Amino acid sequence: MGFSKVAVLGGGLLGGSVALALRDRLDCVLWARRAETVGQARDAGVPRATTNLEEALDEAELVILAVPVGAMPGLLRQAIDAGIRPGAVISDVGSVKQRVHEQLGPIARGGNLAFIGGHPMAGSERKGFEAADADLFEGSVCLLTDDEGIGDPAAARLEAFWTSLGCRVTWMEASAHDQIVARISHLPHVMAAATARVAMKSPEDARFGGGGLRDTTRVAGGDPGMWAEILMENAPALLGPVREARDRLSEMLAMIEQSDHEALRQWLELACERHAEGKTRRENQGDD
Secondary structure, X not given: OOOOEEEEEOXXXXXXXXXXXXXXXXXXXXXXXXXXXXXXXXXXXXXXXXXXXXXXXXXXXXXXXXXXXXXXXXXXXXXXXXXXXXXXXXXEOOOOOHHHHHHHHHHHHHOOOEEOEEEEOOOOOOOXXXXXXXXXXXXXXXXXXXXXXXXXXXXXXXXXXXXXXXXXXXXXXXXXXHHHHHHHHHHHHHHHHHHHHHHOOOHHHHHHOOHHHHHHXXXXXXXXXXXXXXXXXXXXXXXHHHHHHHHHHHHHHHHHHOOOHHHXXXXXXHHHHHHHHHHHHHHOHHHO
8 A cells, every 4th residue: 555654643433443444454553642542442453552652653654643623733743843754644534624734734844744635434423442443434435635736656655545445535625625525524414413403302202213313313423522623614615505404494494384285395306316316326436
């Protein structure tokens, strides 16, 4: 995959999953701030887990920042001070990319490092290393952004890295990334949270719910602190889709209030068609 040693900085769901996926493939060190997380990682079969940043970074050719976006600039500065290898490729797993490039690009250049943004579209409503899964990335999409203009060979090596973990890699600009994930990832979380608040206004009613309630509210169980940060970080791209969703709900409300059965049927039919088209595209993505 082009890298002889990888340092993963952050032992949460994504960082832990990368470390687990790499444990039998190449030299990988997982760094975490908390000794408890390091212990969990070692118990799970990641022998090279440490709270020592210098140890994690020693001779690492690829460094993956797997911490909240707001913590990335400070951590990258710490890594540079700890002796990160000049010329190393720096990437991340954050779910926004414009802000990451704006903040990390200058720091990386100042440290003679090559920053390329990364976002594996995989996850869970669970959090922490205990939720990590070595197979988390199998069949998922990883979006990569090279707004710094790093290019090959670093870009090719990073693409090969994520491909080796089972991802289908797509390159795009950071602004395009943020617009897309606002609609296909961040908006669904907003809608799931709103549905959970309304549908389970009386939590005891949940015992009567079936698969529909479970499926439409599942991601609302994600870490509120993390998701509040994500939604605020991508606010410029997210505001439009949220307003559009509000308008679509207003349309439906008007149809119900006016007892317009045919208009409501057509409204739902279009939603059904969009769902079917999207499902087909997801199922056939490997054939592109």
